Amino acid sequence: METLKKYHQDINITPELMQRIQELVSHYPEGKQKSALLPVLHELQDAHDNWLSVELQNKAAEILNITPIEVYEVVTFYTMFNQKPVGKYMLEFCVTSCCAINKAEDVMDYTCEKLGVKPGQVTADGLFSVVGVQCLGACGYAPMLQLGDFYHEHLTKEKVDQLINDCKEDKITLHDK
Template identity: 75%
Template sequence: MERTQYKQEINMTEELMARINELISHYPEDKRKSALLPVLHEVQDAHDNWLSFELQDKVAEILNIKPVEVYEVVSFYTMFNQKPVAKYMFEFCRTSCCATRGVEDLMEYACEKIGAELGEISSDGLFQVVGVECLGACGYAPMLQLGDFYHEKLTKESFDQLIEDCKAGKITLHDK
């Protein structure tokens, strides 16, 4: 991904910095890097659910680590987004249990329903379908994560209802 491809306004509010400093305080001064994952979650949540390179650089500066140490983590975990995402990002588990229960067909249906290809944002900016690695709810396959919440034992009908609930503003994305 080209470093200048996506631009993002960095808004490190007093409230966000207070939360970051509180997270950092849980670790010894010489182990600030240990706060990287929770800090990235907080920063991403405060910045439209994605992390530009400039924002990753800011996190590195705050934690007093090299930017590449942040890039390595952000590029490894699917829970961190490196480009703008839709308001409602349907993260379908695509590993074995969900695959044997028809997740590929459901993902294809979801893409048709929102009118966008896998990974692309719908024209209204509301929806996006992506495949992710195991979400650890194998007994409830097929399933997806939307924000902080799981939606399990999905069918085309339950996905249709999920779309309608999103459009009606009935869906909570975060546990906070």
């Protein structure tokens, strides 16, 4: 099993970030700050290149006054949290039932080959990573992938080519806020 401690991350909890976290925690009753864990982890991840090192997870525990293991349990359960560095453009291919039947793995393999990476790896320029994830709830549009906050559906190799070109030319918006 891969040790994640080897991945170093500069942690930067700015006053603005801490204010957003405190605002999130304020939505929950006194003593129930653990309930804010998911949105807090999203805030921390968004502010740290889309991944959460062990140190940053420990920081989340410290901020919420809970034990580190309570954070690790959540981070290791959800694929939306990344435990090691990812590319600026993380292509998350759904590889579950409907997408699998519609040849998602062929398109994903093609993408990996084109980018010269295996699933879970980052390209040398830090731009791309490719991962397989479970159903993203867009089964009627299979095969599909998620990139940032957006879905790309009815994928073909040609669509992947276009998407990669658009990323390289900085034409892709990752977030809807």
